[in-house]
Structures are given as C-alpha cells and as structure tokens.
Amino acid sequence: MRQRWTPDTIRFLRDAAANSDYYQQIARRAAAFFPQSARVCDAGCGLGELSLALLPYCRHVTAVDVCPAPLANLADRLTAEQRARLEPVCGDVLASRGWYDAMVFCLFGSMEEILSAVRTQCAGTAVAIKRDCAVHRFTAGGRDMTSHSAETAEALLRERGIPYRAETLELALDQPFWSVEDAERFFRAYNPEAAASPAELLRRLEPGPSPEFPLRLPNRKRLRLLAFQAEAVRDGAPGCPHSG
Numbered sequence: 001m002r003q004r005w006t007p008d009t010i011r012f013l014r015d016a017a018a019n020s021d022y023y024q025q026i027a028r029r030a031a032a033f034f035p036q037s038a039r040v041c042d043a044g045c046g047l048g049e050l051s052l053a054l055l056p057y058c059r060h061v062t063a064v065d066v067c068p069a070p071l072a073n074l075a076d077r078l079t080a081e082q083r084a085r086l087e088p089v090c091g092d093v094l095a096s097r098g099w100y101d102a103m104v105f106c107l108f109g110s111m112e113e114i115l116s117a118v119r120t121q122c123a124g125t126a127v128a129i130k131r132d133c134a135v136h137r138f139t140a141g142g143r144d145m146t147s148h149s150a151e152t153a154e155a156l157l158r159e160r161g162i163p164y165r166a167e168t169l170e171l172a173l174d175q176p177f178w179s180v181e182d183a184e185r186f187f188r189a190y191n192p193e194a195a196a197s198p199a200e201l202l203r204r205l206e207p208g209p210s211p212e213f214p215l216r217l218p219n220r221k222r223l224r225l226l227a228f229q230a231e232a233v234r235d236g237a238p239g240c241p242h243s244g
Contacts, residue, residue, distance in 0.1 A: 015176050016175050019176050022173040026169065026225075027057060030054070030129070034057075034058065035058075036057065039060045040058045041064060041098060041103045044093065044108035045064060050104065051074070062087050062098060063086060071089075074088050093117050098121050100123065101123050102122065103125075106129040110153075114153075115156075125227055125228070126227070128225075129223050132149070132150045132151075150226070154224070157228065163228065168222070170223075172218070172221070174216045174218050176208050176215070178214075179214070180205075186217070187201065204217060
C-alpha cells in the first residue's frame with residue numbers, strides 16, 4: 001500500500017520518528033548483513049528516516065522513492081555532511097538501473113517486486129522488512145495486507161529456493177499528538193470516510209511522551225527481517241542458511 005503524502009501525514013510521521021528509536025533499531029539490525037563500505041539503496045524510502053539512520057553503518061545511501069513530496073522534505077533537512085553521503089532520488093526503483101552493494105526494502109511492495117529489483121540492481125545482500133501480520137491497523141476496519149505480509153514473502157522465498165536469514169523485530173512507533181483535535185486530524189488523514197468521536201479517540205489514546213505531545217496512540221509493530229543474497233535470486237547460487 002502506497003503512503004498518502006500530504007502535509008499532515010508528513011508531519012505525523014516525522015513526529016512519530018522523532019519520539020522513537022524505531023528507525024535506528026531497524027537500521028542497526030539491517031546493517032548487520034552488509035559491510036561498512038557498502039553503497040546502500042533504501043528502496044521506497046518515503047521521508048528518509050531509515051536512510052538517515054543507515055548512514056552510520058555504510059559508505060553511502062541512495063534514498064529512492066516515486067513520490068517527490070517526501071523526498072523534498074528529506075532534502076530540506078539534510079546537513080552538508082549528510083548530503084555528501086545521502087542522495088535522494090525521485091523515481092520508481094522497479095524501473096531504475098542503479099547498482100548497489102546492498103538494498104533495503106522497508107515495508108515495500110510485494111516480495112515479487114523486491115526480487116525483481118534485487119535481480120537487476122544488487123551486488124550483495126538484500127534486506128526486506130515485512131509486517132508480521134496481514135492487517136494495516138490505522139485504516140478503518142483494517143486493510144488486508146496479506147500480499148505484503150512476512151508469511152507471504154517467506155513462502156515465495158522458499159518456493160524459489162532462495163536461502164535467507166530471518167529475524168523477528170518487535171518495535172514501538174507510537175504516534176504522539178498535540179491534542180484530541182490533532183488525533184482527530186490524524187484519523188481523518190488515514191480514514192477520510194470514517195469519522196470517530198472524541199470519546200472514541202480518547203479510549204484509544206494514552207498519556208504522551210512530553211508536554212508538547214500530551215497524548216499518544218500506542219503502536220507496537222511486529223516485523224520480520226528477511227536477508228538474502230542477490231546471487232541466489234539471479235542464479236540459485238548458495239546464500240545464507242535459514243534461521244528463526
């Protein structure tokens with residue numbers, strides 16, 4: 001499911017990232033699978049929070065996304081030092097012809113799409129981060145995400161005979177709010193057809209992390225990290241053994 005990028009959704013995600021170590025934790029776990037000298041592609045990078053978190057672990061990051069709005073926001077926030085090692089690129093990574101030592105796909109499309117990009121652009125390790133569930137919890141009624149789930153991704157890797165390493169990640173990315181009205185705005189952004197009353201929202205909210213954000217929506221994510229070698233995708237050469 002492609003993110004809807006509006007000024008509101010950009011602000012909400014930046015607020016969540018600033019009050020969590022979610023992206024830093026993912027970067028640390030993903031970086032264990034490629035060398036410090038790697039040139040890495042963060043595919044479908046969105047606002048580039050993971051791209052920034054990857055910088056301490058590699059030589060260079062290319063942050064690729066098909067939507068210009070989040071990339072413009074990322075570019076505006078880069079320091080001179082970061083600009084030397086992080087390049088935002090607006091384009092479809094599935095149609096790109098870059099060449100990288102490693103590629104990271106965090107909540108990006110289907111495993112079929114990931115394998116297609118890895119086959120033509122990755123020299124070393126690919127790391128896919130998938131939801132370890134089949135429902136997107138912020139949408140009304142929960143949106144079916146089975147085709148993008150970890151279970152579906154792992155089934156395809158086994159079917160193709162691609163060896164992989166798997167790890168489970170349980171991370172918090174709580175959404176902080178300025179007020180109940182701010183929370184209402186958040187839910188309208190993700191559910192434009194389904195209004196919720198302030199009383200209903202308050203039942204879901206908890207005390208926030210700071211005076212600036214007195215309320216928060218708890219959001220505990222269960223994810224699966226899947227790491228595999230590009231050579232195994234291209235020609236079935238040996239890669240990493242399975243693990244739990």
